[in-house]
Amino acid sequence: MSTTETPDSVVRAYIAQHRAAFLDNLADWLRIPSVSADPDREGEVRRSADWLTAKLKETGFPVAEVWETADGGLPAVFAEWPSGDAGAPTVLVYGHHDVQPAAREDGWDTDPFEPTVVDGRMYARGAADDKGQVFFHTLGVRAHLAATGRTAPAVNLKLLIEGEEESGSPNFSDLIRRHADRLAADVVVISDTGMWAADTPTVCTGMRGLADAEISFYGPDTDIHSGSFGGAVPNPADEAARLVAALHDADRRVAIPGFYDGVIELTERERELFAELPFDEDTWLGVAKSRATQGEAGFSTLERIWARPTAEVNGIWGGYTGPGGKTIVPAEAHLKLSFRMVAGQDADKVRQAVADWVATQVTPGIRHEIEFRGSTRPCLTPLDHPALQSLARSMGRAFEQKIGFTREGGSGPAAELQDVLGAPVLFLGISIPSDGWHSINEKVELALLDKGVEAAAYLWADLAAHWNTSNAAN
Amino acid sequence: MSTTETPDSVVRAYIAQHRAAFLDNLADWLRIPSVSADPDREGEVRRSADWLTAKLKETGFPVAEVWETADGGLPAVFAEWPSGDAGAPTVLVYGHHDVQPAAREDGWDTDPFEPTVVDGRMYARGAADDKGQVFFHTLGVRAHLAATGRTAPAVNLKLLIEGEEESGSPNFSDLIRRHADRLAADVVVISDTGMWAADTPTVCTGMRGLADAEISFYGPDTDIHSGSFGGAVPNPADEAARLVAALHDADRRVAIPGFYDGVIELTERERELFAELPFDEDTWLGVAKSRATQGEAGFSTLERIWARPTAEVNGIWGGYTGPGGKTIVPAEAHLKLSFRMVAGQDADKVRQAVADWVATQVTPGIRHEIEFRGSTRPCLTPLDHPALQSLARSMGRAFEQKIGFTREGGSGPAAELQDVLGAPVLFLGISIPSDGWHSINEKVELALLDKGVEAAAYLWADLAAHWNTSNAAN
Structure with a gap:
């Protein structure tokens, strides 16, 4: 049985079986107020890094260590789990374990550092940005092993979980340059973004x-x-x-x-895919808190913010x-x-x-x-890139529906990984616009968190099956 | 003997005879630090008003009084000396008795409130802006009387000397509207401006x-x-x-x-007169602290700042x-x-x-x-206006040379007098650009102060001779 032929029902059963423990663990992590912008909480950011390191070891990563940043910055976590298969591709997952400031008095309905589940949503600072989206990889890789009967992932799996993203990643560039050898990868998977909507799962293909x-x-x-x-x-x-x-x-x-x-101009195919998204200008203007659109003639609003x-x-x-x-x-x-x-x-x-x-x-x-x-620098992974195809396929299996394609108009330090490591960047995220990043009542939808676990569980086997390191120059 | 035929030598002799006492008096006034912008010196501004009122009475003005401004503002001084001649024109002289802030520590070579005469210049805050130019009217009207043998001026002479000019004249508009009846005049003479240069005496014809x-x-x-x-x-x-x-x-x-x-477009005659002024662009740029000129095509720098x-x-x-x-x-x-x-x-x-x-x-x-x-509002007195001709003639006699014509690019509350009183505005000033208004080491050139006294001495007789109230509608 090839890795892509693992019955999805096996993965789903495994996730269902471990969901309660997974959520308990996530809640424990969310209780640590790892606010990187608050000097009084440096200790909490360090506690978060230590907690994650221990949890990754428990998950099975043979290497999991705290990486200090220069100039007394806040620590990142690095973990590595070699595949053992000759020629297996190497994947580096990026996320961050620090969070935005939050206080009950800001208007939260619940304590931002006491995770609360209501109507299938877990409310807490960091639930979506980014602890929830980092953490789905722990259950994801276990589900991958369970479904494939492997004892190590089908890819050489590395994680780099930053501790200063919410304060502008001042030491990130230095960190990845210093550790470029250990971070070397064929593909980078960023799990710090989102999708179009809960009922419109999408994969992002690039950032400006x-x-x-x-x-x-x-x-x-x-x-x-x-x-x-x-x-x-x-x-x-x-x-x-x-x-x-x-x-x-x-x-x-x-x-x-x-x-x-x-x-690099938009292809006709990308324009068609963007046009298929259920874009509503009034809704978008509401999110933009603006009264009218204005931009480059000949391009739609989405094209303007994503691809121009x-x-x-x-x-x-x-x-x-x-x-x-x-x-x-x-x-x-x-x-x-x-x-x-x-x-x-x-x-x-x-x-x-x-x-x-x-x-x-x-x-x-x-x-x-x-x-x-x-x-x-900008990053863009072409629609026909085999790694992107693997990701879209894995998402499609998790969501059991067609996956759309988006881009991200913003810019992130993560894109620097593309340059330093010379590897294409994929975005695997299940957050949605209503998740309240940087705002009050941040939450993650538990049903989507399941999909994140599931997509991660499929992705490593799919990549190993459809990608080989000779693709890495693409 | 007509008033205009008074030998100028008589005026000059009178001025020479009284110069020392005149300068002593001016120095006394300059010692009063009537800084209107400084709340701690409200008492000094009041003392300045009282001092001037007493001095105007001493000069011979039958009416000299302190006028309070609204809202607890700082006082103005009003004085009036009727001609007694039927049909004599009425002239209102405007100036101000408050001064800009000044302190020795700002870089003054001498105490700004201890007038010091060096090389024919009197250094003190207010020497040129505006006490010196207000005060030349006191000796001017006495010289006029001495030369004409009159006991009252040939015009109905009124003075309005403001106490808040250096703090933006916040109550001036209200003041002149409240007292419009008593301020009524056929012509307004502003003595709060300057000339092109010591060797290029000029008369200003308007403000923007x-x-x-x-x-x-x-x-x-x-x-x-x-x-x-x-x-x-x-x-x-x-x-x-x-x-x-x-x-x-x-x-x-x-x-x-x-x-x-x-x-109102510049006339060819005005453009010629402006072009006759010894304008040097580099010198002007130095004063403007700028590197290049830029402005409306088809106009010279002076035309741009004065008349456009x-x-x-x-x-x-x-x-x-x-x-x-x-x-x-x-x-x-x-x-x-x-x-x-x-x-x-x-x-x-x-x-x-x-x-x-x-x-x-x-x-x-x-x-x-x-x-x-x-x-x-802007104000402009046409070159051929009889009152302006009188002023130019009086200046010409004082300076014994041809008088040039300028305008002022700035705007002043004094121009409001034109509107409220419905009277043309003349500018009689002898200050020059190097006098240091609002700066350190403010001074007045004593030789020019003499010319101011002299021009004022000629003006009232000339106006009375060449102007009659039927001109007032011009």
Whole structure:
């Protein structure tokens, strides 16, 4: 019997048998308030790492250890379970064990650190983001073993569970570079995202990258009197505003020459798949807390946020901003811009294109400075990639329905794994938009958590059957 | 002997004879630190008003009184000296007796409230702005009487010397409306401005008006994630910036329909007179602390700042402005705009034009609010106005050279006198740009102060000779 032919009923029976203990364990973990942003809770983040390490050993991982980050940062957990099969692919699962801050007084109906099950949902900080989605891998790998009769997974399974994701992953880049040898993998599975909806299971195929810039414009040496000089010298606030206005053409395409160089365009198949999703503009606007859509001509809202590069002004300031008026030509003005990039774009080239373009826009008499901060690269796994096919197939078996495809408009440090490890990235997540990430009453749907366990249980056997390391260069 | 035929030597001799006492008195007044912006010095502003009232009585004004302003504001001084001649024109001189803050520690070479004469200059806070220029009228009217043998001025002379000019004249509008009957005049003489240069005496013929607006743009209900939503909804900071960019066309003309309605264009004669001034762009840029000129095509720098209406962004803010980056679409953004108006423009119409135009510019999905504050009207006295001719003639006699003509790009509450009293406004000032208004080491050139006294001494007789109240409707 090949690994993909394991009866799904075996997996389901195993999950049903162990569900209660699994949830008890998850609840124990959720009781640890591992809030990475709160210096007073550093001890809790460490306790969470220790708890997970012990639990992974108990699950069967022969290696499970706490990894310290540089500069006194908060620890990650690394675990490894070799397959033992020659030529088995190596998979690295990424998640995080730290959580957002939460307090009952914020408006929670229950104690955020006392998990409470109501109507098939477990409410707790971290239930969906991300402890629940990390933890389904523990029961998932056991179900995989039970169903296949194996004593080790069909893939070389590695886990890297970060402890600083909710505080901006300040040491993540350093961590994965230092441990690149031990993290080496043929494919990365990110379990820190979600699906379109409970009744519309989806697989994400990529994330946008991010580059940001701060641009400063300097005019007069000091603020000067707009009565005496206004209308006769350039105004840096005007300059900043005109630059923002020039960022887009009338079709809301980014007007910076070279900005779109290398962009991997959406395929017709992807556009069809996105169009099949039950998108409702009013509902989406409600989530966006906005009144109207606006974006690049020729693309749908989903295409705009998932698959098109953008330029956004995140902040602008200059001159007098207090009460009343002040008749000045301000000495300086500033912009914070960010650029979302899609696969095929290169952050260095985008930054160079931005810098070159800004230099051509600035009026004589205005001096400008441009500062770029770090960037996050985009990632995209093509629809026909065998690993993505394995994931979609595993999800399809778990959900017993057709799986849709999405992308993620945001950018994450996890995408850096793609670069450092040179491996494609898959997203296996079962959270849904109503799960309340970073908000009050965060929860996970227990029925979907089961599906996560089940998909993980199928995935390792499917990958081993349909993937071999010669695919790794894809 | 007609009043204009009084030998100028008589005036000069009188001034020379009384110069020492005049300067001693001015120094006494300058020792009173009448800083209106400093609540701890309210008593000093009151002492200054009392001192001036006594001095004006001593000068001969039969009426000299302290006028309280509303809301516990700081007092003005009013004085009146009727001519006694039937049909004599009535002149209202405007100035102010409060001063800017000053402290030795700011970098003054001498105590700002201990007047010090060095190399023909008297250094003290208020020496030029405005006590020196108010005070030359006291010796001026005495010289006028001495030279003409009169016992009362040839005009009905009124003085209104404000005590809150340096703190924004918050109660001035109310004050002049309450006392409009007693302030009634055929012509207003503002002695709170300056000339082009010591060797280029000039008369100012008008000031620009001012209207300002704060415009707010509202997009999402809260800041939203630029990864999840950016590029698909309108961004209020982008909106604010695009409005600023749209304010001007490629020729830096204000692009608001109707904005230029009613503008009294510069005459060829005025353009010639402005062009005769020894304008040096590098020197001007040094004063403007700027690197390049920029403005409405087809006009010189002086024409742009003196005689053309402008739109200026005084402040802009929205989104994240702290250290580092924050990937948001901001919920709101704000602009502070000001519009300088020239004679012929109506503030209400300009505001309506701005509001109408803004409404056409705002993207669907963005809500905007526009708030206008008070406005200051422009004033302009035509070159051929008989009162202006009298002033130019008086200045010419004092300086014994040709008098140039300028305008003032700024806006002042004094211009409101033009409206409330329905009288043309003249500017009699002898200060020069190096006098250090609002800065350290403020000073007045004693030789120019003499010229101010002298011009004031000629003006009343000249006005009485060449003006009659039937001109008042000009």
